[in-house]
Amino acid sequence: MNLIELKNVSFAYDTKKILNNISLKINKGEFVAIIGPNGSGKSTLVNIMVGNLIPTSGEVLYDGVKLQNIKSRSFISYVPQKSYSFNASFPASVEEVVSMGLYAKKGIFKRLSKKDWEEVYEALRIVDMLDYKHRLIGRLSGGQLQRVFIARSLVVKPEILFLDEPTTGIDAKSEKALYAILEKLNKEKGITIVMVTHDVWAITDKVSRIICMSEGKINEKCEAVDLTAGELAEVYGYPVKITKHHHNGSVKND
Numbered sequence: 001m002n003l004i005e006l007k008n009v010s011f012a013y014d015t016k017k018i019l020n021n022i023s024l025k026i027n028k029g030e031f032v033a034i035i036g037p038n039g040s041g042k043s044t045l046v047n048i049m050v051g052n053l054i055p056t057s058g059e060v061l062y063d064g065v066k067l068q069n070i071k072s073r074s075f076i077s078y079v080p081q082k083s084y085s086f087n088a089s090f091p092a093s094v095e096e097v098v099s100m101g102l103y104a105k106k107g108i109f110k111r112l113s114k115k116d117w118e119e120v121y122e123a124l125r126i127v128d129m130l131d132y133k134h135r136l137i138g139r140l141s142g143g144q145l146q147r148v149f150i151a152r153s154l155v156v157k158p159e160i161l162f163l164d165e166p167t168t169g170i171d172a173k174s175e176k177a178l179y180a181i182l183e184k185l186n187k188e189k190g191i192t193i194v195m196v197t198h199d200v201w202a203i204t205d206k207v208s209r210i211i212c213m214s215e216g217k218i219n220e221k222c223e224a225v226d227l228t229a230g231e232l233a234e235v236y237g238y239p240v241k242i243t244k245h246h247h248n249g250s251v252k253n254d
């Protein structure tokens with residue numbers, strides 16, 4: 001069975017049509033990248049898949065059940081687009097921020113048990129941030145912060161993880177480390193991953209499928225890992241020069 005299925009999903013903000021009749025299936029265990037130019041509707045699509053936005057028409061199903069009828073959604077985790085910055089003295093530590101992921105599941109008035117804290121530390125271990133558990137959140141680099149937010153999304157033990165441009169604003173080394181973590185979560189823990197990204201050249205050898213958005217629609221021709229320059233140009237609306245990597249055949253924008 002498909003884990004996620006979108007059937008003829010359209011979405012409009014007031015009268016502005018953003019998504020146009022999208023049908024899509026994502027299977028358990030896939031690692032899917034969603035690419036496309038700015039404003040093509042990628043974040044809107046993800047917000048519909050996680051249930052933050054309700055389609056104007058069409059439906060979103062998880063294992064055949066309508067998302068709006070699913071009350072307990074902790075099997076879905078979502079790391080939104082980077083929209084936070086913390087003052088160096090912001091009064092929350094790394095472990096506190098990660099534990100907030102559990103409060104969302106348990107309710108804010110419940111005290112966390114010893115087992116809950118073990119799960120917090122396990123999530124931090126997965127993203128290689130356990131040594132920073134007492135560090136104030138405002139004293140982390142962009143890449144470290146992003147790993148903490150991924151840990152926060154992992155404490156609820158999701159089956160599916162959505163990320164919206166997780167590598168924005170982080171350096172190449174942190175980006176590589178982040179993709180290695182995501183690959184591990186997908187391959188070793190079996191978590192289905194759906195990620196919005198602009199890093200086409202960095203992810204082609206990591207993901208199982210690329211979905212290309214263009215003006216609120218999916219470009220079916222582009223649903224592949226081996227993208228051609230022509231397909232990329234069609235998606236982005238301007239010519240994209242590519243070079244093949246010798247080791248894996250992925251593409252690069254020169």
Ligand SMILES: Nc1ncnc2c1ncn2[C@@H]1O[C@H](COP(=O)(O)OP(=O)(O)OP(=O)(O)O)[C@@H](O)[C@H]1O
Pocket residue numbers: 013016018036037038039040041042043044045
């Ligand atoms: N809250 C909102 N109200 C009205 N229009 C919106 C709102 N949020 C997004 N839009 C519009 O919807 C369209 C799609 O936006 P969306 O953020 O989904 O695109 P995107 O492909 O994720 O873009 P980017 O790559 O820049 O993040 C854009 O034209 C945007 O201006």
